[in-house]
Amino acid sequence: MGHAIPSTLAFFTPPTGHSPNASEIDSLYKIILVIAVVVFVAVWGGLLYALVKFRKRRGAVPAQIRGNTRLEVAWTVGAALILIALAVITFVKLPAIQNPPNSSANGDRLAARNVLLASTERKLPPNGKALNITVVGRQYIWQYVYPGASEPDGLGAPYSYEEMVVPTNTTVTLDVVASDVVHEWWIPELSGKVQAVPGYHSYTWFKVDQPGVYRGQCSFLCGRGHARMIATVRAVAPAQFDEWLANQKRQISEANAEAQKARAKLSKQTGAGQVENP
């Protein structure tokens, strides 16, 4: 029986976070849960007690009470106080949820070189350095564009689809956009959701504490394929990440070169619609 209460509470709790912001949200959730359980037990207890105790019996006379100003003021103020306390707790927790910390010493070097510009919406670590990834939502796949553009205007940057690869212990900031309809980025264990709205930028961040694959999916209805718009984040050691990114970049530029060659060949051909069979 003593075990029942904590396990019931655990049942109604999100999975443990693997990023400081997700963990902070988790702990804020648990504080509210405790208050909620107390309120729930008090109200259900009062209601059940009243129903049993004051059910119609022979000879019972209902008390003709029309109200009690003092009592009513007391519970109004009481309810307000609980909510003010909750608001205070939320504001105390808020900075840790919203503001990214610096990358750890064992984080990725790329992040340490990558100085970003802050804005009112976009929160940055105190030293202004983070690995920034642009997340593009489109029907029905997520695209991730990593730093490392080889051409001006950010062109030639390495990218990947569906699975995002990130270094552990490194602050990763996300710039979330959408190219067609509204989507929503969500990896439950890493951070809360942000909506990807066409024409707008949304920002979030995470700092993964241990290697692993973290699963999520688009959480805002984006059409018929919404349920299959999966997003995963694979966190690997920083050295491995650098290797992966270099490899990804090389593969993309090779593929681009191939495509360029094919296009050149096409343009040399005379007659429309003729494509050489390789």
Place this chain on the structure above:
Amino acid sequence: MATYAPPIPVVSTDRAEREPSGWTSWITTTDHKRIGIMYMVATFVFFCLGGVEALLMRLQLGVPNNTLVTPTVYNQLFTMHGTTMIFLFVVPFFAGLANYFVPLMIGARDMAFPRLNALSLWLLIAGGIVFYASIFFNPPEAGWTSYPPLSSTLFTPSGGQDAWIYLIHLTGLSSILGAINFYATIANMRARGMGWGRLPLFIWALLTYSVLIIFAMPVIAGAVTLLLTDRHFGTHFFDQANGGSPLLWQHLFWFFGHPEVYIMILPGFGVVSEILPVFARKPIFGYRAIAAATVAIAFLGFLTWAHHMFTSPIPEAILVFVMLSSYFIAVPTGVKILNWIATLWRGTIEFTTPLLFCVGFIALFVIGGISGIFLATFPVDWQLKETYYLVAHLHFVLVGGSVMTIFAAIYYWFPKVTGRMLSEGLGRLSFALIFVGILTTFLIQHVIGLDGMPRRVYEYDNVGNLALYNLISTVGSFILGAGVVATIVNVARSLKVGVIAGPDPWKANTLEWFTTSPPPVNNFDVIPLVRSVEPMKDIRREIERRSGAAHAAGGATVPSGATQVGV
């Protein structure tokens, strides 16, 4: 010994005015009671349709990676389900209830504008028919929130989206006209002596409901008009590529959408505030506080819309403001719940079916209210929003809240409308099934959401315990469905074989019980003077006093529309 000649009848008309009958009399009627009945029957049919859609969705989600319905059909199902339940059931069902009972409870003979009233009904039915006609073509599939750009012609070319827009226009106009009518009726046609402080709390709730509709509905009407012109006339209000903004829709939609939540629940609060005192045999605890809380909720309801947009790109100051205003709205709501429990306290509670539904409502609504606090805390909402946790929350407040109170109202007022009682046995069975069904279906959905399952997905992978939890929820939804069927059977049976109710079967407090069941076309021959918030209590006491102890001991019954009670 003087003898009197028998009185000679004076013939003043050459034919008797008979009550109109036949189906044409229903279509052409402007009687608020007939209109009310048609409202309630029609919306209940839509409730059943929406329920079937819900059960189909639960069947699809009963097992992981199910292929019962296609993704397209699934999207159509939840769009139809949400839209039906909100625009074609909860809001207009309360309008029907209001139609029937506003004049009766305030001692009026009809609504202020009877023909406008008929127009409201037929606009509603036209909206429902237009909307449901789309199932023979292409039903809408962008969700009841229909966010652009998804709802634009580029991504949803089908005419179903236009049927949805048309439905919003027609039912919205119906609601606005109805609300103006309720407001005018309540403001001008109350019985002598019924000041604002003696208005039944159900009427207070409907007055507030009307004001909310008058302010909120034009906003959604405007928003869907912009969507319509975007779709067909080349405008770009919501098109970011041409200077429009998808966020504009979110603001407009939720500026309507949040007051809509209170439009759907405040009349339910009013129903509970009427029924609890009757069966606790005690006056409502804190009449003024409950009336004031109703108005406070309505006002605050206009300041909280952006809590549906906590993950949208909006400034942090708004997040903070909306979190606080959403917290504040919990205070008057909590006050009401405590007032209701205090009404039961030290009463002599009779466990009739209407009371059971009211008590079940309090129990379930508390759960929905508490999960609302989690969702109002915006950092926590970042995790919970758009998941099954949200689905659980909104169904606890809408099914556990509005639907429970609608069933309470059906059981409480059925005798007045039909003259016959509903069966208590079937009523209890229905209550038990619905209560258990709601808990089984929706409690587990909190956990489904916490485990990472978003809403509006037609399939999910079998990770963790999702398969088991979803199966539990599906089983629960069928228990809930069985409970609704029990009430339908009960109503169908009782129309023929129900016990004759008499004018005042519950010994209730408000004026509708003063007249016969069902009431005559003109409602009252004589409208009594109202001296308190419980006029029927005064009338019963007065009859006891006049008819003497002997009669009172035999159990005085209230004469219907009693002309001799010229109070």
